[in-house]
Amino acid sequence: MHAEIGVFGGSGLYELLDDVEEVEVETPFGAPSAPPVLGAIGGKRVAFLPRHGRRHELPPAQINYRANVWAFRELGVRRIIGPCASGALRADLGLGEFVVCDQFVDRTAGRKDTFYEGPETTHVSAADPYCPDLRRILVETAGELGIPARDGGTVEVIQGPRFSTNAESAWFQRMGWDVINMTAYPECHLARELELCYATIAMVTDYDVGVEGSEPVSADRVVEVFTGNNAKLRELLFAAIPKIGPQPDDICANALRGARL
Secondary structure, eight states, X not given: OOOSEEEEEOTTOTTOSSSOEEOOOOOTTOOOSSOOEEEEETTEEEEEEETTTTTTOSOGXXXXXXXXXXXXXXXTOOEEEEEEEEXXXXXXXXXXXXXXXXXXXXXXXXXXXXXXXXXXXXXXXXXXXXXXXXXXXHHHXXXXXXXXXXXXXXXXXXXXXXXXXXXXXXXXXXXXXOEEESSHHHHHHHXXXXXXXXXXXXXXXXXXXXXXXXXXXXXXXXXXHHHHHHHHHHHHHHHHGGGOOSOOSSTTTTTTTTTBO
């Protein structure tokens, strides 16, 4: 079983691929959220894995991110796209708008966020955490399709499952961060530790509490907007994935160079 490209998904993306084959993958870190499914998009072999499980049974902090990323690598995946529902920390971001992030801020706690727990000490840089080539493909393709997508932005990742307090949200907004999410970390950095390419598409499903002129965030509102924009996200993925070539000799592929002491 082999795939070139991997897609992690959340609510509403479980049926991304048609005519699929489900495969069991064992990892040193336990079982992934669900067995990956393999299919094809535009001649590319694609693996899809619902990060929250088949029935959305795994809250953000209980997802086995290490097993999920490892499972993709076992299938031969070198390039990963991880769409995620996100709240806006800025009033000028529209509901349903996409942000192809170039930075993250980690505010999670206690998550297993490294494959390198010793005895060899390994420090993988996170200065530029997302693959520049995948980001370019996603932004350019969105422009060709007329899909609103911002080139760059910072996703602030909270532990969940609760949403922000007013005080927390005011702080995040003062820091100038753009969107807020519960699953964007450590997925992206674990991919970098395995020298895999990774890019995210943060889809604005709501406004974080306290954002001027917005209603307070609710789970119902998130699902409503995400469901309504699922076709747009699918359109972007199906147009972008055929353009994704082999992994280039970039910061992703060379992440371990000079990282070990």
